[in-house]
Amino acid sequence: MNIVLLIIATATSGYLFYALLCPERF
16 A cells, blocks of 8 residues: 555544544634
8 A cells, every 4th residue: 555645544534533522623
């Protein structure tokens, strides 16, 4: 698997997960 795609997928999922946990910060 491409490392760049893996990093992007991890960062995107982590950002969305953080947004769900702390919606008041956005």
